[in-house]
Amino acid sequence: MANGLKIAVIGGGSSYTPELVEGFIRNYEQLPVRELWLVDIEEGLHKLNIVGQLAQRMVEQSGLPMQVHLTTDRRRAIEGADFVSTQMRVGMLAARGRDETIPLSYNVIGQETTGPGGMMKALRTIPVLLDICRDIEELAPNAWLLNFTNPAGMVTEAILQHANVRSIGLCNAPIGLRKWLSGKYGVSADRIYTEFVGLNHLHWVSRVEVDGVDKLTELLNNQEDYSAKNVPQQGWNPTFLRSLGALPSYYLKYFYMTDKMLADQQKALKQDGIRAEVVKRVEDELFKLYADPALSEKPKQLEQRGGAYYSEAAVNLMRSLYNGTNDIQTLNVANQGVLDFLPADASIEVNCIVTKSGPLPLPVTNVPPQSKGLIHAVKTYEQLAIRAAVTGDRGLALQAMAHHPLVPSVDTAVALLDEMLEANRAYLPQFFA
Amino acid sequence: MANGLKIAVIGGGSSYTPELVEGFIRNYEQLPVRELWLVDIEEGLHKLNIVGQLAQRMVEQSGLPMQVHLTTDRRRAIEGADFVSTQMRVGMLAARGRDETIPLSYNVIGQETTGPGGMMKALRTIPVLLDICRDIEELAPNAWLLNFTNPAGMVTEAILQHANVRSIGLCNAPIGLRKWLSGKYGVSADRIYTEFVGLNHLHWVSRVEVDGVDKLTELLNNQEDYSAKNVPQQGWNPTFLRSLGALPSYYLKYFYMTDKMLADQQKALKQDGIRAEVVKRVEDELFKLYADPALSEKPKQLEQRGGAYYSEAAVNLMRSLYNGTNDIQTLNVANQGVLDFLPADASIEVNCIVTKSGPLPLPVTNVPPQSKGLIHAVKTYEQLAIRAAVTGDRGLALQAMAHHPLVPSVDTAVALLDEMLEANRAYLPQFFA
Amino acid sequence: MANGLKIAVIGGGSSYTPELVEGFIRNYEQLPVRELWLVDIEEGLHKLNIVGQLAQRMVEQSGLPMQVHLTTDRRRAIEGADFVSTQMRVGMLAARGRDETIPLSYNVIGQETTGPGGMMKALRTIPVLLDICRDIEELAPNAWLLNFTNPAGMVTEAILQHANVRSIGLCNAPIGLRKWLSGKYGVSADRIYTEFVGLNHLHWVSRVEVDGVDKLTELLNNQEDYSAKNVPQQGWNPTFLRSLGALPSYYLKYFYMTDKMLADQQKALKQDGIRAEVVKRVEDELFKLYADPALSEKPKQLEQRGGAYYSEAAVNLMRSLYNGTNDIQTLNVANQGVLDFLPADASIEVNCIVTKSGPLPLPVTNVPPQSKGLIHAVKTYEQLAIRAAVTGDRGLALQAMAHHPLVPSVDTAVALLDEMLEANRAYLPQFFA
């Protein structure tokens, strides 16, 4: 790190990259990036060039001594890196479209990070991530791997169990909640304490304090609803919310309001078509903007893309690891006894202090008893799916699908699995050897 | 115990009682019953007299020095008892009818021991059982309480947590499975080793051995199906069964084949009417037989009643406790670390050796990883429902209902709970104070 | 806390008080103390007046709006307090003298915080602390109790188990180690990360990093020895230290070099007399200085008294709790799963982040396997001694004494216990009822 840091971004051709670059520029003093390597696969080269050249223009305008490299040679990018971040999508938006629509035809939630769709994404993604880990083990054994690739919790757990890489999973939901609270109460984020209990995309917020004073009770009573852009908003039953005693993550609506959410998804599919295609149109427009040689900053339109704060979360984490700031961030890491009913090597989403040697999870002080069963049910699915992804064992895949709480019966699991494995055949060599 | 044992049977007017009496007669040498007290409530006095007089005729014919007492004075029956067994039904068959039918109108499984129906049964039953425990604490502190009252696992856990009574929960499913295997393989039951993992009415059989040789694999491959009379038979998917690696309890069909089981229940309701009424007709006929003064033995017809082996299980357990036989029985007892993801005081269904000082649970050697999530999800519901039963807190009751895996959404839980609490108002004083 | 904080110092007549007052003055901006109540018992009134008047002169000179109250009315001091700190010595220095010398006559280590001496101190102190807790529960239920009274770990555990007070135990050893490292490496303390594993006065330092770079290995290789003034210095065996893989606390010399330490104690007793009397002479001189009406600041001589940094530790902790700084401090708190072989409510000494709602213990990342047995052996003694202190049961006291690793045999324990209980009769009403 003598003369600054080397950072490799796998999936560097993503439309999010300008936000990340902006973050590096803004935080240069505390996080002196010397080399930024944007990597993508051959199929993504066109997009990589567009977004990469924008990145180069942004850096140039900043006047900072940062070099931006564009490459399809992943190993060269990883070699000697201090941080590797991943934000790629195996199968691209077309695969996402299938993840979201096939389940709907079985009256099952179609979602890209949980349920049968999330499982397919895990089966496609985990082998690729483990392959990246092999490169990091060889070429950058001291690097931190920051994983944004969904399902981030499962991918992180697969790496914990099957690789020897220092890895952290990241999601924008926790930072988003704190931003929302910060705006709502008109205080800076560091005066807010929130405690998260659960897994990635399956958490309950069991403490909310501003300057040490409880705000959770009033939030539950007022049924205030924090909801991300990419999840349709649905009101919570007030009696349920009060007796739950914790703010449920917006992803919990898939579990607590399955019928309504399913109806919404089916209605939306009829009205707007496949959501993945909507996203694709937004992305196409963004790339049109990016290609403008006159543009040398992140365009405003990116903020409406969803996934807000991802880059902020990434830059914050790198900065804290680099400087050892010991601040609290909500991350996906090994459980190590924090939730006493899950194995030590299960990934959980939990408050950590970020030391120079890595994140240390903080104990949870208020675990809603209601949450335990659902957490364990979803973790059971996750563990089975991870083993299926690594082995290509169809029996395990069926067990994973059948034990997901959103899959209503074994018969449905059997049918869904057959159709979805076949639809993903190109990306699942482990199942079609 | 100087001159033989005193046994109190709460709910002694049950149609099962003749089987129990037959068991006491057959096992007199090893279990010398001096006094058998059959207790029932005023509303059950008529049935108590009929079945009680049959019991007296059976004993008389045996020539054994056993006294049969009929009473509605529970405290007198309990005083100084060595064993107290409970087999009563709070709200009688009418309440069971409501437990089974109200959920069906919401497209939810209607079942008397699990789901919303089982929960109502728990809310009605737990306070009554704890009241009986108060009497035992005072009048027979050394007695063993053998609890057959469903949901047996939840009732046992409530007693573990809220009473100071030596209590064991009993179910006929494990003994039934061993009987079936014994017949199938043509060997005596003591040459068969089966390992149960899970909760009452929610177990997986993860080891089956005859003379120490594995039979589980062939059972899974042949999809052989052991099913009790009172659960409609449904075939398991063969791929699912093989990859599950354990024999699922027939109650698991409610969870793994929810749609089929629901359709069956709705069809049966249309064709045969409410199952509780079918049972009532069978019972009425049995009591007609019992009332015949010429009858002095258990009539054959009782065996078709379902609930087979309940009395055998009870007598076996009393005999082993009395003699300290150290044999293995599958019982509902405190977890105490056997399932490392559940609290120490959660009730589980597990192999135990029965010592004179009580049952000691054996470690489970093969926990199917698939089972953990569902076990924990159902245990979460059970714990919430027990707290609701003890406190009468509607918020807790809603949480319990909403977190039961068979309840599809919070909205359904809200509506079901309102209707079912109201329908059970007469038996739920704690909710209508 | 509207207009500043109220702080009650039990044992306010201690010679350490001027350091604490200096700390409050220096940190006024972040810790606005409005009222400082120094409390002592009748026998300590003379010293309380001397040190209290010095405190008043110090505050006056500072010009801050802080009031210093001197009182023997403990309840008035506690009422409405934000922080209560305790630094008293039940039985005063005379009792300490007995704690240190009686064991020596049995060839057993005589030490005021561990071994038979520490046990007597615990038996005398715990009931008094629990009595203070009764006042706090009633008069200041939101107060934080900061306990410096030794044996601080045991006293903290007694409070965790037998009172309903927010309590933290404090020791100066961890802050002392960091100060020493700070000086040695010429960097500010916040750039140093140390991980403590164990109990109060029984810890191993298993990580030492400066700016995230390991320094433990070189410290172990160079056999550098950090030792407090009040513990005679003894060199560690270099092979032992390297293979131990952690820096042992200087109190561990009593366990690892028992023979040498015992010989030193016996020699020192012959040469210098009872250490408690040496301390008494130092204290007498301090109080002579304090009584000088011209003195209005902490005299330099106090720093040679031992117990350095106690006040700094106290003020730091209050400041962090008040402001919710989320910084890392090494404290004595409930284990809560951090050391997986100890009960949840055992007190341990561990790194915590200090939030506004209290300290959250950080996971230990490197537990020396060697440490587990000794930690558990000493904790076993501690738990027995706490139960003995609360109940006055001589059988428990004998078990505690006999199971302390520094007591060589049951026979010695029997004899020591008899003599020491008798010598402490005036302070142990629970054993002489």
Add this chain to the structure above:
Amino acid sequence: MANGLKIAVIGGGSSYTPELVEGFIRNYEQLPVRELWLVDIEEGLHKLNIVGQLAQRMVEQSGLPMQVHLTTDRRRAIEGADFVSTQMRVGMLAARGRDETIPLSYNVIGQETTGPGGMMKALRTIPVLLDICRDIEELAPNAWLLNFTNPAGMVTEAILQHANVRSIGLCNAPIGLRKWLSGKYGVSADRIYTEFVGLNHLHWVSRVEVDGVDKLTELLNNQEDYSAKNVPQQGWNPTFLRSLGALPSYYLKYFYMTDKMLADQQKALKQDGIRAEVVKRVEDELFKLYADPALSEKPKQLEQRGGAYYSEAAVNLMRSLYNGTNDIQTLNVANQGVLDFLPADASIEVNCIVTKSGPLPLPVTNVPPQSKGLIHAVKTYEQLAIRAAVTGDRGLALQAMAHHPLVPSVDTAVALLDEMLEANRAYLPQFFA
């Protein structure tokens, strides 16, 4: 097992062998031994022939179709065996002599199974046992390995961690206690229930019941003392025993009465010479008897040899494993959560039921809180010593020695280790590579 069992006895030239042969003859009906292979090393060939020919004469006289083979070819003996038992002594009695006397010269207990002597025995024995395991893995993968070789607990744990063999450790102390109780109360052993808590040679008996009625209290009050022949008898302090609430194993006298036991050992050494030589004289006499061609049964004199019931324990265990009797035996097996403060793969001594698939440990219902520290301290030593035995790492060996509760200081450990490793050089190739 079609035509009877094959049994291999490693260390078959031991003087205990006739007792074992007698056991096989007596239990032939339930344990049909077809081939008994007595194996020994070249140095033991003379003894093997003497004892082996006696065994052959014993079998001949019994008229049973059992073949006795004598061999130095270990692999041939193991090939296809159903049971392998080990009872050898690496370094023979000369090594034991050194184990017992070198520590005494440092004023440390000299004992062949615990303390520095036991540690040396572990260092010599573990690699040899693991080597035998390699043969079993290859030549008899379904065999049960019954290990009598001391320190039996440590050897069993080493096998659990470093081999893939079904192994059980055995000690005669538990069966001896039950025999003593059986004689004392005049009842058969199956009417006695005893619960053992702890490790091999470090257990507390926390329940004693005859026909389910507590006898522990009276045993503790009467200070009755069960003591094996090979441990000098010392009275327990009555107050200590009562407040301990459990019967301590006679080996616990080394820990609870260290000074007395040490004095006894030093006195005995002066008077009688090295105990190992006393044993040698007894053995020489036994072998003189064995060599008599007229002898065809176990001579009475063997019973005075100490180690009573070892053979009975072995035959009982084989018989129960072979028949799946599900009876309770006290064995050394993997902890698997029984003692919640020790790792799952630590060996403990615990009641088990012996099923056809192996022993299942029973939960302990009454763990004396006093025992935890000492159990964990000794287990810590054991774990370090096992790692030292496997790796030959001197640093680990020093840590093991220094953390044994019977070793008074690090300095003593350093000196003892140097001298004892050197004295055992011929049997410790791993330390002298």
